[in-house]
Amino acid sequence: MRPFGYAAPATVDQAVGLLEAEGSEALAGGTDLLSLLKDDVERVERLVALGGVTGLSGIELAGGMLRIGAMTTLQELRDHDDAIAALPALSVAIDGVASPQLRAMGTVGGDLLQRPRCWYYRRGFGLLALAADGRSMVTAGDNRYHAIFPEGEARFVNPSSLAPLLVAVGAEAVVRGPAGERRQPVEALYRAPEVDGERENTLAPGELLVGVEANVEGSRSAVYEVRQRRALDWPLMAAAVSLTGSGARTERARIVLGHAAPVPHVATAAGDLLAGQELTPETVAAAADAAVEGARPMSGNRYKVQLARTAVRRALGRAAGMEI
């Protein structure tokens, strides 16, 4: 293992100061970053361990606002009855991480900012996996688990279990940096890198995700993940939806796909289609079709378009409490 420094700050300000230095990387639950270092896929000058930083973990629910600290573990969130009652779909997203060890060590911030699972990236070919001649290894190679909504040369998928749901409910990410605190929609944490070496998140050097906040009142939300195995496995496709409106009519719908694109993929047109509509098998099917409009599958992942359609339909059905 290549040598690296290790710092264990006690406060957010100290952590931010340490993270400003080139080559510093935040270490949350450590379920993935350490493997990336051992495998020599990533290199760091210094790990900044967040485990001892005060104020980064904890769950609060007040006035319909759910606040979750970035270092809260997935299991702590799963065990928080009030949070789960306020946003029941969280349990589906967390239970999808089907390993007690990962839920116990993995954190909410770590889940949101985990590195892609792309097997070319994990074998040292880079996030964009471009061959020496500039060709995409992904399109020429095996892309069965890759994006159906690639962006530029980025064809990996965002693997976060929580991001689709948090984006669907309009959650905000709370980020602390050298210039203080800023808030942005969770989806703004992500970007598709344009050149190799660029990161897939938008945090600037020294910036730290400290938590997420969401208004969980007045909406119904759901998550549906298509899984090949019940045992520990990545979903092949995931959909999260959030519906507002009283009675049968939907006022506003947000539909977000996970494992579909380099970022959580907001299916805007599909959501718009349902605005002001009653949810029926027909409108739900139309929304599912709209959610995959513009999909550009590759040689080996055409099936994921069908999975996305199904996931959207089933997530909408769950949110609306109807059999679809």
Add this chain to the structure above:
Amino acid sequence: MADYSWPEAERRALIGSRPARLDGPVKSTGFAKYPSDQNPQGLLAAKILTCPHAHARIVGIDTSAAEAMPGVRVVHVIQGEGAEIQWAGDEVAAVAAVTEEVARDALRAIRVDYEVLPHFVTEADRDGAPDARPAGERTEGDPDAAFATAHRTVERTLGMPQMAHMCLEPHGQVCSWDGDELEVHASTQAVSTLGGQFATELGVPASQVRIRTEYMGGGFGSKFSPDRWGIVGAELARKAGAPVKLFLERDQEVTVAGSRPSAFARIRASADEQGRLVAWDSDSWGSGGLPGTGQTPLPYVFSRLPNRRTRHTSVPTNLAGSRAWRAPNHPQACFLTMAVLDDLADELGLDPIDFLERNLDLTGRADTYREQFAIAAEMASWKERWQPRDRTREGAVHRGLGVSVHTWGGRGHSSNCDVTVHPDGAVEARIGSQDIGTGTRTIVAQVLAETFGLELHQVRVSLGDNVYPQSGPSGGSSTVGGVTASTRRAAQDALREVLVHVAPRLEAEPEQLVAGGGRVFVEGDSSRGMSWREAAAQIGGAPISVQGRNPGPGRLISSGVGGVQIADVEVDIETGVVQVERMIAVQDCGLIINRRLAESQVYGGLIMGVGYALYEEWIPDPVSGRLLNADMEFYKLAGLVDVGSLEVHMMTGPGYDERGVIGLGEPPVISPGAAISNAVANAIGVRVPYLPLTPDRVLDALAGRGGPA
């Protein structure tokens, strides 16, 4: 000549019962020390540098930086300048260092320059293979005429990819030299033969190589030889003058340490109006990596099918050579055959069990299969629940049933066992076999205890060491027959010697005496007897020691079994996800020594079977030539929540017991791929032509596309 036999059913105290495995507690508590747990004083860690290219020539190698690193003890070049590498993952150099981390760092400091050459790794594409070779063609009868007049014919192209053994304990060993004597703690299936192989490679007499394998973490057919890493490990230890532990990393384990050959075939099969098979034509191909692969036995089980033509093409690829995988060639042959026969039954409008039963005379064991079909069908409520293929597209979840049959040999291998009775009544067996997780230690103890009329805890079994009498490698379901036969012969002989000493005290002839319930007594008059301890004391001051052998006299073992399996699945036709609800296995294996362990073998076979039916495959990258899933993340194994309810029925009693002991490791893993594929076809009305049955392949089949292999 002395008579050797198993006790009659009513006299068996332990054989056929369900004792728990003797090493269960030490394994489940972690006290059992596996080869990879051995940490002798002064141990060095070794790691191997592998080639990242599927085909390349080494044009230069520079190890000087690695050699200069603190903590590095030995750098060993395995393949140097000029060597042509034929698969990604092939070994190039090795390092022994004070820690694993230092060894890995040193590997990164070795500079190797390669000339990268063209590679081919996707053998499903036979036409694109640069080096495909005809590997046999055979015709019996007149298939063309038979096809021309047949009532119904189906034609299918089917296949299953290469997959890994994925041993939980990777391949490797700890080597320690004491002068020119070598001790190897090896994770092996072949304790008695490994030493000679090490000796030849290392240039020392075989008598100076000790092999020890008290426990080991799985082999499945991939751990019969020292392998290059074994010899390199011993060389590193010799050069370093210190013990060296060398176990493969997980990616190496998946990539180079064991795979099952792929099998693809275009098959035509025909039946007449009575549902009798009349013609078969198969054009098969497959790969076992660089060596290609031979033909699987087609048509499987129904091998007396008249009018058949089989052709085979071997397709070499730039991937590491395959190894024997549990029931070599059978799972592939079973899937290819049973899927086609199942489609033909559907074409004929017949229940597949009815169809197979009409053709049982084409198999070698019609009576066994007929009996097993009845039991399996009953367990599955087949008559009430089986429906013709569901071709509707209503609703998401569709349920289906599928059936398959299989066969295996399983004759016991050569084995020698020393049994010793001590004057204090202690009884022990020493045998150069190995317990690869199947329960060998426990069944040897059962045979020993049964013969002397003792309880299991009163006997001692020592195995996993080549100082004990030679016993065969554990492969091909040969161990149980070999070790129980040699142990029984030795034990019966040793008991007879004891009885000769005891007889005068009981005023009886030795032949009148029996051992049972911890006593030795006159048969029919248990009052004329003595405790086992007293009996043993009659032998005098020295122990009695006898060697038993297999093969040998007496009908203790035989071979040839049949099995029937039924899969009950649910398929979500909107996602292509297949869930196995139930697996039913009906299996014969002659006389069963331990019911619990026998059932456990079948459970294990079913679990591995669900794995290769639904999840497991090597995914080689056409671009880089490397495996993309040489890990436990995307090389998907079945979890316990994925295998459904496993229900096992062992055939026992008259007609089975008197055949003697027959091996069971292979048979139960043969049918699951076929049975599950057939159940999916029954559920969704269309054949998914390839294993594993992943959502993409299921959805492709539903959409009428052949889909990628």
